Amino acid sequence: MKLHADPPTDRNTVTAYGSGYVEVNRIRYQHAIVLIPNEPVRPWPASDFESLRVEDFDAIRAYTPDVVLLGTGRQQRFLHPRLLTPLTQARIGVEMMDTPAACRTYNILMAEGRRVLAILLIEP
Secondary structure, X not given: OEOOOOOOOOOOOEXXXXXXXXXXXXXXXXXXXXXOOOOOOEXXXXXXXXXXXXXXXXXXXXXXXXXXXXXXXXXXXXXXXXXXXXXXXXXXXXXXXXXXXXXXXXXXXXXXXXXXXXXEOOOO
16 A cells, blocks of 8 residues: 655655555565664564564663554554563553554654654565
8 A cells, every 4th residue: 555645754654565565765675674753764673473572672662662553464463461561661652553554553643743663564
């Protein structure tokens, strides 16, 4: 699905997504990424939902987001609460949704100026 953004800004915006990819500022990614409005797009260490670890989420605290959006792939899935302990202890909210919904929600929150971080898992 193509998304039409307002005039370009210096913030990372999801410009398209589909089966096996997400585009950020018209650059296509076919692997899991961490997306923050004013930071370079970074690869996410876990390639799929089953390989997520507590240590992966511990590293997210350094970005001090208000909310983390976890795009879990084609369908919404829920993590065991113990995986989110580093974020909940830091009082960072976490929302889990399918990756297309996470892309749309990220764009809305980013446009509102919120401190949002999205972890987007990409399934082939």
